[in-house]
Structure formats: C-alpha cells, structure tokens
Amino acid sequence: MTFDYELVGKIGSMALIRKEDNDIDYNIFSRLGAMLRPGMIWVSSGATEIGRLDYMKRIGHELAGNVEQCKADYAAQGQAILMATYRQFISPQYSVRQVLVEHQHFNDPEKREFIRQLLLRCKPQGAVPIVNYNDSVSFEENRRMELMNLRGEGAHHVVECVDNDETAAVICTLVRARRLVILSSVDGIYADPTDPSTRVPEISGKDAQEVIAGIEHLQQSCVGASRPGANGARAKLEFIKEPVAMGTTVYIAHARHRLDDILSGNAPCTRIGVR
Numbered sequence: 001m002t003f004d005y006e007l008v009g010k011i012g013s014m015a016l017i018r019k020e021d022n023d024i025d026y027n028i029f030s031r032l033g034a035m036l037r038p039g040m041i042w043v044s045s046g047a048t049e050i051g052r053l054d055y056m057k058r059i060g061h062e063l064a065g066n067v068e069q070c071k072a073d074y075a076a077q078g079q080a081i082l083m084a085t086y087r088q089f090i091s092p093q094y095s096v097r098q099v100l101v102e103h104q105h106f107n108d109p110e111k112r113e114f115i116r117q118l119l120l121r122c123k124p125q126g127a128v129p130i131v132n133y134n135d136s137v138s139f140e141e142n143r144r145m146e147l148m149n150l151r152g153e154g155a156h157h158v159v160e161c162v163d164n165d166e167t168a169a170v171i172c173t174l175v176r177a178r179r180l181v182i183l184s185s186v187d188g189i190y191a192d193p194t195d196p197s198t199r200v201p202e203i204s205g206k207d208a209q210e211v212i213a214g215i216e217h218l219q220q221s222c223v224g225a226s227r228p229g230a231n232g233a234r235a236k237l238e239f240i241k242e243p244v245a246m247g248t249t250v251y252i253a254h255a256r257h258r259l260d261d262i263l264s265g266n267a268p269c270t271r272i273g274v275r
Contacts, residue, residue, distance in 0.1 A: 001247040003178040004120060007259075010043040010168035011183040015255035017046075022053055024085065028255055033089025035259045038123050041175065043131045043168040044082060051078025075135035086130050095127035100134040106170050107158055116174050133167055169239040172248055180248050181262060182236060183255040188270030189233050191221050203272040208245045211274055215241060240272060249273030 011032070018025045036042055051074035056062055063070040079100075087096045099118065105111045122129045165182060172180045191198040200218060205211040215237050222234035240250045253262045253269035261267035 003176050003247075005041060005123065005175045005177040006039045007179045007181060008041045008043065008168055008172040008175070008177040009181040009183065009259065010164055011045065011255055012164070012185065013045040013049040015183055015185050016044075017049055017053070022056070024050060024053070024081075026085070029085050029089045031258060033086065033091070036086075036090050036094075036128050038094060038126050038128060041119055041122070041129050041131060041171060041177070042086075043164050043171060044086070045132065045164045047078035047082045047132055048075045048135055049078065050081050051075055054078065054081055072136045072138075079132070079136065082132070083130060090128055093126070095122075095125065097122060097127050097129045099129050099131045101131060101167065102134050102138050106174075112174065119171070119175050131167065131171060133164060163235060163239070165236050166239045169243050172243040173246055176246065177243070177248055179263065180240065180243050180250045181259060182240075182250070182252045184252070185254065187254045187268040188252050189218060189222070189237065191218070193222060193233065199268060200270050201268075203270065204275045206275060208247065208274060211244050211272065212241050215244070215272065244272060244274075247274065 011028075016025055016028055017023070032042070048071055052062065054077055055074060063073060079098075083096070083098050090096050099115070101115065105115055119129055121127075168180060168182065171177075187196065188199045188201070190196060191200055203211060203214040203218060205214060219234050219237050222232060222237065236252065240248075244250060250272040251262050251269050252272070253267060257267035257269070262269050265271075
C-alpha cells in the first residue's frame with residue numbers, strides 16, 4: 001500500500017479549551033506544536049468556541065440573536081486567534097498554512113483536486129497545513145439545500161464536512177494518509193458510553209472488510225455526544241470507514257496525550273485497522 005502522507009490529525013473544540021476557566025488550553029497547543037511537522041495535516045476545530053470566549057472577555061457577555069449569525073461572527077473572530085496560537089507553538093523552521101474548506105470544495109471534482117494538490121505541495125515545501133471548516137461564510141439552511149440538490153442530481157458520494165471528524169476522514173482519503181488520529185476529550189471509544197472502563201482498545205481484522213464489520217458492531221452501543229451539536233462516537237466511527245477501507249490505521253484518543261505516545265501504544269486509545 002502506497003501512502004502520500006504520513007498522518008492526518010484532528011482535534012475537537014472542547015479539547016482546546018479549559019472549560020472551568022473559559023480560556024484556551026495553551027498546554028494542548030504547546031504539546032501539539034512540538035510534534036506537528038511537514039508530512040502531517042492538522043484539522044482543527046475551535047475557531048467558533050475560541051471566538052466566543054474572546055468576545056465575552058472583551059464585551060462582557062455573549063452575542064444575542066440569530067444562532068447561525070452568532071456562530072459565523074464567533075468563527076470569524078476566532079480564526080485569527082486559532083491560527084496565531086498554532087503559529088506561536090509550531091517550530092519556526094516550518095511554514096504554517098491555513099486552509100479553510102466548505103462542503104462544496106469536496107463535492108466538486110475540480111475543487112477537490114485543487115485542494116489535494118495544495119496539500120500535497122505542503123510536505124516538500126516544509127509547511128504544516130491547518131484545516132478548518134469555514135463556518136464564518138456558511139450557514140445551515142443554504143448548506144442543506146446545496147447538499148439536497150447534489151443528491152437530487154445523482155451525485156455518487158456527497159459529503160457535508162461541517163463536522164471536522166468528517167473533514168479529517170475526507171482529507172485522509174484524499175491524500176492517502178497512512179494514519180488518522182482523532183483527538184477529543186475522551187480516551188477512545190467506549191462500549192458503554194457512560195463507563196470509561198469499557199474503552200475498546202482495538203478494532204482489528206485480517207482485512208478491511210472484517211475491520212468495518214467490527215466498527216459497525218461497536219456502533220450499535222454508541223449513543224449520545226459530549227456536547228450539544230456534536231455527533232458523538234457513532235458518527236466518528238461512520239466517518240472513518242472509508243479511510244479504513246483504503247488501508248489507513250485510525251487512532252481515537254484524548255488530547256492530553258502526545259501523538260508519539262498514541263502511535264507507539266504508550267497512551268490509551270482505540271486503534272482501528274487491519275492487523
């Protein structure tokens with residue numbers, strides 16, 4: 001199996017936040033920055049939540065009004081902070097490039113290929129791409145209408161990508177990455193979502209078909225999500241099926257752990273892939 005990228009990683013919004021302090025968790029950014037290097041693509045949530053916290057610090061209260069508009073306003077404010085923080089902690093010898101994407105970029109073959117080529121150029125040019133969904137210019141009603149039209153036109157495979165777990169899986173498939181790491185606020189996938197002691201350490205099989213069967217079996221016990229608006233473990237497992245079918249090994253782990261420890265098996269996680 002030939003892979004064009006070593007790793008695609010994703011981190012969720014709440015993993016970047018010290019919720020008890022309503023502030024950014026700079027320790028997480030510092031740990032990530034020390035490990036990110038060319039040959040990795042990093043999909044980062046967080047712009048909307050970071051923008052919300054920043055707005056509250058400056059004004060003293062949250063925005064009121066239309067939820068979609070508030071989300072766009074927060075995302076526009078948070079994007080600059082998110083990228084500045086990554087730039088602060090990633091080694092200065094590497095370039096850092098922001099790539100803002102929307103569903104339409106992956107559902108259009110020409111746009112999809114353009115993004116693929118952009119990402120492939122990053123590695124030899126010594127750059128680390130930081131990818132995020134462009135919430136500041138996208139709203140749900142319009143997005144769902146566009147997706148419905150695509151399906152009505154008979155599009156073979158339509159992606160939404162507003163969930164960055166899906167965005168990471170789509171990019172992983174796009175660039176043929178050897179590994180996909182999804183970082184969140186839990187240590188992996190739990191057989192009982194209310195009991196961390198039921199963490200599933202591995203879903204494996206002799207081939208991709210057997211692994212996907214194991215994924216679908218585990219999905220039956222996955223309900224709920226970590227926060228309102230999140231899709232939870234069931235969706236994560238659904239999104240990773242295509243990368244697994246391609247030969248990618250997937251790791252789902254807590255953001256407090258170092259990437260090297262997760263990949264080497266020295267940190268708790270759920271590892272998913274062919275033996």
